[in-house]
Amino acid sequence: MCLPRIGRIGSISGDDVTRVAGVEIDGVSRQVSLLCVPEAQIGDDVSIHAGFALAVLPPSEARATIALQDAVKKPGRVPGPTA
Secondary structure: OOOOEEEEEEEEEOOOOOOEEEEEEOOEEEEEEOOOOOOOOOOOEEEEEOOEEEEEEOHHHHHHHHHHHHHHHOOOOOOOOOO
């Protein structure tokens, strides 16, 4: 299973069809397409999968998702719902 990554847009270039963003993920800058999220702006947190930004996330949701992804990388209990 592939999980989307969360990144913050630092720059945008191109026109409506070729619009791309420089996005920082874990301290590394990557280029991603903004074709699916034309409303995205510099400073927005976006969900990224396969080189495409798929959704603009509210800051609280972005922080929560990043925290959960970081927890999965570490040994021990993963936070989440209990049965």
